[in-house]
Amino acid sequence: MKKDRDLKMQNYNISTYRYRELKYFCKQYREKQSQLRSITELSSPGFDSNGGGNKISDRTGNTALRRLQLEKELEIIEQSAMEAGSEFYPYILSNVVDGVRYEHLEVPMSRRAFFRMKLKFFGILSTKK
Template identity: 50%
Template sequence: MPLAKERNLQLLDYDISDNRYRELKYFCRQYKEKQKILRSITELSSPQFQVTRGDAISDKTAKIATKRAQLTDDIKIIEQAALEADGELYAYLLKNVTDGVAYEYLDIPVSRAGFYALRRRFFYLLDKRR
């Protein structure tokens, strides 16, 4: 499925700058990558304490748990913003913001203008959460 050349959304009405929009957009584009990494971290190993620098002690299990928690939170933030934007159309919205699938390829039951209004609302909600 070809990806259309994307233009930046104008979100100044939502007090979101172009740079902040791009940050949120690329945060969403990492969605699949975050899911893949989360799936790969399947088991927590027993703690292995190692002296790394001076008195600093690292705990592999704690690091893995922290990473899992961060990935889970990031995924949840994206999904919740999409659900809050529109509970019925959130799957289409996720496909667009996470995979970059253009409106024309989504076969979504809403007008183009309606979809882009929904997309702007999504980024507004995501900005509030993040």
């Protein structure tokens, strides 16, 4: 199995470490989708278990905040892919999220054009995140 190489992102002023941060942010996409689907717990406020006196922990509020955060992170990835190539965004997502190689995507464009679009995706993602 070939090892993924880092993209050269100097034209977008993205360092190697920033690129890796964005890359692994995208790799968490399916995990975030799964977490979002599993967040269905709604409950009334309970008491704080840390022994902090009469503080109240609002689990419903915390759950709602977590849902919003996950939805926002997923939307950032999806919107960046759509802005990079509106009709080709499913291919971009498959590549950056699931690691499906270009050769297996059956993209109706050249390899070079696809990788330019992928670079553009990471540039857009970097500004949004």
